[in-house]
Amino acid sequence: MTKPILRVENLYKKFKDTEVLKGLSLTVDEGEVVVIIGPSGTGKSTLLRCINRLTEPDAGDIYLGEHKIESGKSNLSRIRQQIGMVFQDFNLFNHLTALQNVAIGPVKVKKTDKKKALKLAMKELERVGLADKAQSYPAELSGGQKQRVAIARALAMDPKIMLFDEPTSALDPELIGEVLEVMKDLADAGMTMMVVSHEMGFAREAADRIVFLEDGVVSEMGSPEKIFNNPEKERTREFISKIARLHGGDDLELTYK
Amino acid sequence: MIEHVQFFIKIWPELFKGLVVSLQLSAGALLLGLAIGLPMALMRTYGKGFIKTLAVGYIELIRGTPMIVQLFLIYYGLPDMGILLDRIPAAIIALGINSSAYQAEYFRGAILSIDEGQGKAAQALGMTKQQAIINIILPQALRLVLPPWSNEVIYMVKYTSVAFLIAVPELMARGKMIISWTFKPLETLFWVGVIYVIILSVIAKIVDIIERKLAIPGFQMSRED
Ligand SMILES: Nc1ncnc2c1ncn2[C@@H]1O[C@H](COP(=O)(O)OP(=O)(O)OP(=O)(O)O)[C@@H](O)[C@H]1O
Numbered sequence: 001m002t003k004p005i006l007r008v009e010n011l012y013k014k015f016k017d018t019e020v021l022k023g024l025s026l027t028v029d030e031g032e033v034v035v036i037i038g039p040s041g042t043g044k045s046t047l048l049r050c051i052n053r054l055t056e057p058d059a060g061d062i063y064l065g066e067h068k069i070e071s072g073k074s075n076l077s078r079i080r081q082q083i084g085m086v087f088q089d090f091n092l093f094n095h096l097t098a099l100q101n102v103a104i105g106p107v108k109v110k111k112t113d114k115k116k117a118l119k120l121a122m123k124e125l126e127r128v129g130l131a132d133k134a135q136s137y138p139a140e141l142s143g144g145q146k147q148r149v150a151i152a153r154a155l156a157m158d159p160k161i162m163l164f165d166e167p168t169s170a171l172d173p174e175l176i177g178e179v180l181e182v183m184k185d186l187a188d189a190g191m192t193m194m195v196v197s198h199e200m201g202f203a204r205e206a207a208d209r210i211v212f213l214e215d216g217v218v219s220e221m222g223s224p225e226k227i228f229n230n231p232e233k234e235r236t237r238e239f240i241s242k243i244a245r246l247h248g249g250d251d252l253e254l255t256y257k
Numbered sequence: 258m259i260e261h262v263q264f265f266i267k268i269w270p271e272l273f274k275g276l277v278v279s280l281q282l283s284a285g286a287l288l289l290g291l292a293i294g295l296p297m298a299l300m301r302t303y304g305k306g307f308i309k310t311l312a313v314g315y316i317e318l319i320r321g322t323p324m325i326v327q328l329f330l331i332y333y334g335l336p337d338m339g340i341l342l343d344r345i346p347a348a349i350i351a352l353g354i355n356s357s358a359y360q361a362e363y364f365r366g367a368i369l370s371i372d373e374g375q376g377k378a379a380q381a382l383g384m385t386k387q388q389a390i391i392n393i394i395l396p397q398a399l400r401l402v403l404p405p406w407s408n409e410v411i412y413m414v415k416y417t418s419v420a421f422l423i424a425v426p427e428l429m430a431r432g433k434m435i436i437s438w439t440f441k442p443l444e445t446l447f448w449v450g451v452i453y454v455i456i457l458s459v460i461a462k463i464v465d466i467i468e469r470k471l472a473i474p475g476f477q478m479s480r481e482d
């Protein structure tokens with residue numbers, strides 16, 4: 001029934017002398033929400049960046065659907081269009097309004113007619129609840145609003161999968177909820193998502209699977225229940241209890257409700 | 258007092274002709290400097306190997322030699338190689354080449370100050386590196402470069418006075434001519450100075466208006482306040 005949309009096979013990456021990814025393999029099914037957790041410096045960001053080739057892996061294969069992701073030029077642009085990426089520090093284009101930020105991908109990359117692109121952009125802004133901020137520049141938005149615009153910008157390319165790299169960790173606590181809510185809606189709408197996040201409330205509520213990354217490989221994975229309540233490895237249990245203390249979610253109450 | 262004003266009225270037509278030439282030199286040299294400087298900045302920032310070395314060599318060579326040498330080389334040196342230039346084109350080319358090296362460094366500084374996440378986000382959307390530079394990096398860098406660039410405009414108007422050394426009839430050269438007819442160096446130079454001050458403050462004002470027009474929240478212009 002389920003079919004894999006993203007396959008990462010035996011991924012290796014090292015920077016100078018530090019080996020970061022050591023033969024990591026991971027598959028994500030269509031419509032699945034995978035939350036990735038793991039200690040700092042373990043290669044979570046590197047994994048996401050290898051997937052859309054912002055970082056070039058040393059070895060290993062990555063497939064999006066049937067297509068192998070390679071660094072040849074035209075192929076790469078086509079693949080990246082299908083992979084939405086949301087960064088920790090938003091990276092909105094500072095010289096463009098919220099609306100232009102969302103429209104520029106379709107206009108410049110997909111060569112969508114400008115009027116059509118603006119209409120589409122407005123729809124995506126509505127989807128993240130920011131239609132009234134369409135004409136604001138990034139400097140005029142709060143962190144939470146910036147991140148929601150960044151999500152809309154990625155969605156405007158109509159991606160097959162969305163990658164989130166700690167989307168709320170640069171936010172003030174009171175702004176985290178609005179971003180998680182948008183992500184939750186997205187998950188409910190059936191978007192395939194790969195989310196690096198230590199927001200346990202979100203993981204419990206939205207994740208189909210939790211992947212515990214350590215030392216450059218998948219150390220353990222399973223349903224939220226299994227990972228939170230009955231992990232196989234002691235190391236996983238330790239890590240979960242550590243982040244539960246830091247990020248809440250020690251009960252089933254969602255942090256953002 | 259009256260006689261000073263009368264003197265000014267008498268010499269004004271000559272000075273005005275000189276002013277027009279000075280402004281032509283400035284505009285020509287600034288545009289030439291932009292046309293060479295921006296590509297040089299891109300080559301130095303993004304280029305590799307020979308391209309990068311070429312840009313670095315050009316910029317450092319120009320910045321490392323006095324402008325007067327460059328001017329004389331172009332006006333007196335090129336004819337030896339069979340290239341004969343009129344005074345005004347020779348002055349524009351010399352001033353323009355000189356300016357291009359400085360403009361290149363302004364542009365490069367602005368490009369480097371743009372957060373690297375901007376280009377990464379553009380590439381993540383599927384833009385090629387060139388598309389990211391053209392659509393995302395440069396529009397931001399050009400806004401950041403406006404304050405140093407407007408200083409370059411003002412320097413340039415003043416620098417054009419060196420063109421009088423190859424007898425280009427610009428403002429300073431006209432002043433010198435007037436002195437040789439009237440034997441009134443002090444008054445003449447006084448009025449030449451006044452014209453420079455007035456024209457420079459008008460230009461500063463215009464640049465200021467342009468900066469305000471292009472201002473975007475989050476791109477605070479460092480020249481304000
Ligand atoms: N461009 C780079 N050059 C050199 N080293 C890098 C680079 N990017 C990442 N690293 C190193 O690779 C390791 C893994 O980094 P990565 O950012 O993938 O970890 P992470 O799991 O995302 O950590 P965090 O939770 O802190 O974000 C770190 O030791 C980091 O210093």
Ligand SMILES: [Mg+2]
Nearest residue numbers: 044045046166
């Ligand atoms: Mg990271």
